Amino acid sequence: MAGRLRIVITGGTSGIGLELVRRLAPRHDVLVAGRRAEADALPALPAGVRYVCAPLTDPEGATVTIAEALLRAGWVKLDNLVLNAGTGFAVADGIETPQQVRETLAVNLTSSVLLARALFPWLEKAGGTLSFVGSVAHRGQGLFPAYAASKAGLHGFARALKAEWAGRVAVQVIHPGPTRTDMHEKAGHDPGRMRALFLPADRVAAMMEGAIAARRSPVTVSFGRHLAGGALWSGRL
Template identity: 40%
Template sequence: MQLAGKRFVLTGAAGGIGQAFAAALAGAGAQLLLVSRSEDALEALCGRLPGSGHQLVAADLATAGGRAALVTAAGVEVDGLINNAGVSFFGLLGEQGEAELRQTLELNLLLPMLLVRDLLPALQARGGTIVNVGSAFGSIGFAGNVAYSGSKFGLRGFTEALRRELADSGVNVQYLAPRATATSMNSAAVQAMNSELGTAMDPPERVADELMALLARGNGVRFIGWPERFFIKLNSVLPGLVDKALLRQLPVVRRHALAAATARE
């Protein structure tokens, strides 16, 4: 896909991955509609981006009014939608409140569905592209991330079904699955757990490079990182082996998850 002159809606633009996405897309000549809750963060980001014609929408997309503001700003000239906004609450299920569970499902799964539905006429008119940003945990369920994994499993399924539903529409539907990434979304407990387990954490720029490769090739799905890609394939055919491997990590996960719960009190 040639990005020069194309207009992309990017949600979660002020986050670590979102800022890296914005820099990569703008560097390739795309015009961006940057969406996040913080107007100050969006203005600072826009001031660093190359190119011209970028727009900002400071809105809470969890609300109907916020989504309406985005759709109004987008108008009919939309060549791409990147559903990057999301949230993660690390912790054991029994320690999480209903509000955290609802927010995880609403922002990570329901929001992309609503935005695709609302922007679909414009995307169909221009033969646009949809990229849903998932996670390795959308293919490998991981303790301490039960709600997050559930939401990303759902997003992956939504993307697959949507790609098949729109197969003859001219709209390209894609899914990008990062592994652990070094952003502020990860709490100190998550960082400590990843360090103890030896889990690699990519810089946001690596994820942005993978997004650009996904857009360039036009293929449907891109998983980032090794051995994560191997375990994703293994989990799909022999999940029992992955169960055993992850069981050895469970005491470490529980210890750090309980530390996270204590820090929130």
């Protein structure tokens, strides 16, 4: 296990991201980037966690804001960047509206690409790890076609960067399966009784921490993995 790490997590104010923050904050220095105003975000976060408001609907603005927050914090290197924030909109049939498509791609894909690009020097100094949070939906799934496309894009981008940055920065993509968070409600989707089969967010975050520590890619963090006891993914950062 490494010593105290410097970790940035996007979308750390709810769901899987918040559970990951709760796991890591007692042992590491964590900076959360979110869309909420600081006054709304800080009460939800563990003591000592830094926060920056950087809505990813503006990928370029958010990238500058997060880089500036690192400079303000005096962080010259970054051990882990976890690009976890995500959004989606359920559609009964067809494709999300143009505005929903723009927002989905901006938050899930464009921001991830720009943040990876901008924060590479920090990660390289630490020989760090960049973790993209995708989704099993990257294989293609009805109900959220643009969301699925954004996650497929992340998958391809992660594979490209993994080759590009080999030996300098570890790159991985982690694909969670259905997880009990507020994401479905925010997306306007009621999974009904299927929700009972979804994994709890803290369990997914635990397996995700193990996957990050193992630096494996691509990784699916799903019910099957859970039934297998988390297998390789029980390590800690």
